[in-house]
Amino acid sequence: MKVHVRWLLEELPELQRDGVLDADAAQRLRERYRPLLQAAGAGRLLFPLLGTVLIALGIVLLVAHNWDRFDRTLRLTLAFTPLLAGQLACAWTLWRARTSALWREASAAFTVLAFAAALALVGQIYHFPGDLDRYLLTCALVALPLACALDAVLAAALCAAALAGWSWAAPDTGPSGFVVAGLFVPLLALAWHRQRRAPSSLSTVALLGLLAPAFFFAILGSLPNVPRLGLWWLAEFGAILLLLPAPAAAAPWRDPLRSWGGGAVVVAALIGSFPDIWRGWSWYLRPDQLPLGWGLLVLGLALLAVLAWRTWRSGASTAPLWALPALLMALVAATDSRPFAVALALLLSAWVLLTGIALIRSGLRDHDAGRASRGLAMVALLVMLRFVDNEWSFTLRGIAFVLTGVVFVATHLWLRRQVHA
Amino acid sequence: MIGIRAAAALLALAVALQWAVPGHLIRRGQQTLEQGTAYRFRTAPVDPVDPFRGRYVALDFEAARVPLPRGQGGYRRGQRVYAPIRVDDDGDAVLGAPLRQPPESGDWLEATVLWVNADELRLRLPFDRYYLDEHHAPEVERRYRDTNRMPADGEDPRRPAWAQVRVRNGYALIEMLYIDGRPVSELMREPAASL
Incomplete structure (x- = not known):
């Protein structure tokens, strides 16, 4: 792939000279394929980035260590020197090396970390109280325009992590889920833009792979402390990720949205397969939490409905079935589910079992060993959780685990043989 | 792009x-x-490690426990309040019953309610730590504990440590931490072993 892209880019000037392509078309081709070429050299990006992070951390340690001997002015100067250097590097990158992913990523990440260090050091110099939530929010808000300006994945990931941390660190009257979601909008827009422009580039995959869990945890942290709502959010978020329109990827790790989404729905359904979950988790929201709780439920269901309908219209008739656990949890969220706790657990168990079997079948049919193995893993997990669920002795559970493991390994080998046959 | x-x-x-x-x-x-105006807040330091800012002495203030006058309730956890500052006969700063709005005269602190019961309010003050050289912080802490054991019955439980805090328009910063009447900066200039 890399060789072909390089060949195409080298051919463009000649094609343009010969009148095969006009200048605009050639430029569009460059913009489309150059990121692929840059993404192909993962090591070229990884090691300089790792080096940048280490340098930034080293500077933080060196400056923070034993610096009481300096007066306040010198300490402030030292605190802001890396930040100034990072800003100059960002400006230089924007004007002179904007097409270099290496420079964009390194300068933006360095500046984000340098700002975080400078802010922490100002707090240390003036003995500010420890407001971790404000600190993380400030770092995130300042990193946001930088990540967008330089189209920098690592800075965007740091920003997303800071937002998720802020959501969890905030006191119990913390941020609303809508505010958290609003702050994620620029990052999601950046990811969506990259997904459209270069869906298979490594940086896009990395951005999506980091952004999805960060967004999930940030919203989870802002939700009222009602476990049933959190479980529903897990199922809902997973289903949305799975149903989002995205081009098919060559491998699961190249398709982080579907991988995270599938995992989230299955984990939520497996947790819901315990009857005790539906016996004990009450739906209690304070009056000030009601708009957020119900708003998220209604908005989430509406979005799921639209995505499921689109997916069904596009021919993937079974894909909307991944939304069933979220739908079921939403329907019973605000009810007293104790009388039908066993029925709910059975329904979710049945969903996991049938989905697992369906995945095994389609994996066999399409000669996709990975898909078949994922289906097998779902069934095996469901079976193993039932060992936890009952009153068996440790010896019996141990034997059951061993037998299940043997069956799992044997079935897996049989499936691989079937797929390759 | x-x-x-x-x-x-x-x-x-x-x-x-x-x-x-x-x-x-x-x-x-x-x-x-x-x-800002300087006030003396009596303290009781401990010594945790802050992963972001290095080593510091975490400070607990006697003034953060505010007795509530009878019938003056209605506070809730996490509420932002404004506590007027007074100076007692010993020259230490104490806080009056917190208000919903900043007082029109005198110095005050913006604080957060940590917990409340029938006759007492616990506030989180806008200063709760004093950063120190990481080698000296444990020594300072040890010295404080050694010289500040629990008092015997009937003795004055006065603690020989306080923070000098500057306050201006409700905003407060610690200027210096004193232990045994000596500023910590002076103590830190001594070799660690002699502390």
Whole structure:
């Protein structure tokens, strides 16, 4: 792939000279394929980035260590020197090396970390109280325009992590889920833009792979402390990720949205397969939490409905079935589910079992060993959780685990043989 | 990728924020230290490790426990309040019953309610730590504990440590921590073993 892209880019000037392509078309081709070429050299990006992070951390340690001997002015100067250097590097990158992913990523990440260090050091110099939530929010808000300006994945990931941390660190009257979601909008827009422009580039995959869990945890942290709502959010978020329109990827790790989404729905359904979950988790929201709780439920269901309908219209008739656990949890969220706790657990168990079997079948049919193995893993997990669920002795559970493991390994080998046959 | 002008504008915004936020904090801190009124808050330090800011002495203040006059309730956890500052006969700062609005005269602190019961309120004050050299912080802490054992019955439980705090327009910063009547900066100049 890399060789072909390089060949195409080298051919463009000649094609343009010969009148095969006009200048605009050639430029569009460059913009489309150059990121692929840059993404192909993962090591070229990884090691300089790792080096940048280490340098930034080293500077933080060196400056923070034993610096009481300096007066306040010198300490402030030292605190802001890396930040100034990072800003100059960002400006230089924007004007002179904007097409270099290496420079964009390194300068933006360095500046984000340098700002975080400078802010922490100002707090240390003036003995500010420890407001971790404000600190993380400030770092995130300042990193946001930088990540967008330089189209920098690592800075965007740091920003997303800071937002998720802020959501969890905030006191119990913390941020609303809508505010958290609003702050994620620029990052999601950046990811969506990259997904459209270069869906298979490594940086896009990395951005999506980091952004999805960060967004999930940030919203989870802002939700009222009602476990049933959190479980529903897990199922809902997973289903949305799975149903989002995205081009098919060559491998699961190249398709982080579907991988995270599938995992989230299955984990939520497996947790819901315990009857005790539906016996004990009450739906209690304070009056000030009601708009957020119900708003998220209604908005989430509406979005799921639209995505499921689109997916069904596009021919993937079974894909909307991944939304069933979220739908079921939403329907019973605000009810007293104790009388039908066993029925709910059975329904979710049945969903996991049938989905697992369906995945095994389609994996066999399409000669996709990975898909078949994922289906097998779902069934095996469901079976193993039932060992936890009952009153068996440790010896019996141990034997059951061993037998299940043997069956799992044997079935897996049989499936691989079937797929390759 | 966005256009160069939009990218430049975003970068300018980021750079401006990166200077404006700490710049504001520094300016407010300097003004408070230079123009604020000095108060003495009695303390009880402990010594945790903050993963972001190195080693510091975490401070607990006697003034953070505010007795509530009878019938003056209605506070809730997490509520932001404004506590007027008074000075007692010993010269130590104490806080009056917190108000919903800043008082019109006198110095006050903006604080957060940590918990409340029938006759007492526990506040989180806007200063709770004093950063120290990481080698000296445990020694300072040990010295404090050694010289500040629990008092015998009937003895004055006065603690020989306090923080000098500067207050200006409700904003407060610790200027210096004193242990045994000596500033910590002076103690830290002594070799660690002699502390």
